[in-house]
Amino acid sequence: MDAVTAPHWFRTPNAAGPPGQEPPPMGPAFRSGFVCLVGRPNVGKSTLLNRLVGRTVSITAPKPQTTRNRILGIKHGPGYQAVFVDTPGIHDARDPLNRRLVRYALAALEDADVVLVMVEPLRESQRVPQAADARVLAHVSGVTAPRLLLINKIDLASEGEILHSIARFNEAGRFDEIVPLSAKSGRGVARLEALIPGYLSPGPPFFEPDWHTDQSEQMFIAEMIRQELFR
Ligand code: GDP
Numbered sequence: 001m002d003a004v005t006a007p008h009w010f011r012t013p014n015a016a017g018p019p020g021q022e023p024p025p026m027g028p029a030f031r032s033g034f035v036c037l038v039g040r041p042n043v044g045k046s047t048l049l050n051r052l053v054g055r056t057v058s059i060t061a062p063k064p065q066t067t068r069n070r071i072l073g074i075k076h077g078p079g080y081q082a083v084f085v086d087t088p089g090i091h092d093a094r095d096p097l098n099r100r101l102v103r104y105a106l107a108a109l110e111d112a113d114v115v116l117v118m119v120e121p122l123r124e125s126q127r128v129p130q131a132a133d134a135r136v137l138a139h140v141s142g143v144t145a146p147r148l149l150l151i152n153k154i155d156l157a158s159e160g161e162i163l164h165s166i167a168r169f170n171e172a173g174r175f176d177e178i179v180p181l182s183a184k185s186g187r188g189v190a191r192l193e194a195l196i197p198g199y200l201s202p203g204p205p206f207f208e209p210d211w212h213t214d215q216s217e218q219m220f221i222a223e224m225i226r227q228e229l230f231r
Pocket residue numbers: 039040041042043044045046047048152153154155156181182183184185
């Protein structure tokens with residue numbers, strides 16, 4: 001993860017913070033890592049993220065991308081810290097420039113400890129995923145990092161459709177886990193939360209406990225407050 005904005009202190013190979021700065025308290029079994037969340041626009045990524053992180057961290061306006069991965073939110077779980085990242089550019093690739101960007105984005109995906117691929121359920125008459133989901137699945141098909149398939153919006157699907165979707169997506173790509181869930185209602189999210197720590201690596205947290213998103217977002221908020229104060 002070379003392209004991430006540095007927080008106050010960063011994990012180093014000897015698992016200590018910068019000189020003179022103590023990392024937060026942690027047990028020997030603490031786990032941490034990067035979780036990449038990919039999926040077509042509107043599939044429910046922000047909704048899931050806000051639920052997982054436990055607060056609204058999602059950035060609603062598109063911002064210029066200067067890094068290969070963008071930090072979306074930080075989950076401070078019991079005994080673990082999961083840093084959720086977005087990989088810009090994976091979602092659409094029709095022209096040569098965008099195809100090049102996707103190759104670049106895919107290299108970034110390899111840095112993730114685990115990749116969450118979010119799609120929507122299929123209707124029982126659907127044999128293959130809708131085009132936008134299929135494109136995302138095609139993009140991640142070569143990623144060697146562990147991949148979990150999240151079938152979101154199951155609150156809009158019947159039990160039959162959920163089972164059908166699991167079977168179909170299982171054929172469409174090899175995933176370490178398939179998790180049907182509803183980011184909106186929360187159903188199935190606990191199962192995902194229970195799975196994530198197992199994919200993280202033993203080691204101290206990357207961010208201090210009061211960090212919930214990346215520095216640029218916090219600076220953005222600080223800027224907003226500053227503007228209000230000026231008025
Ligand atoms: P993103 O573009 O992938 O970040 O998608 P958003 O999280 O912004 O969600 C897009 C739309 O889908 C919003 O209107 C959400 O309320 C809705 N949505 C997200 N998750 C669910 C879900 O599990 N069930 C239903 N019914 N709607 C959802």
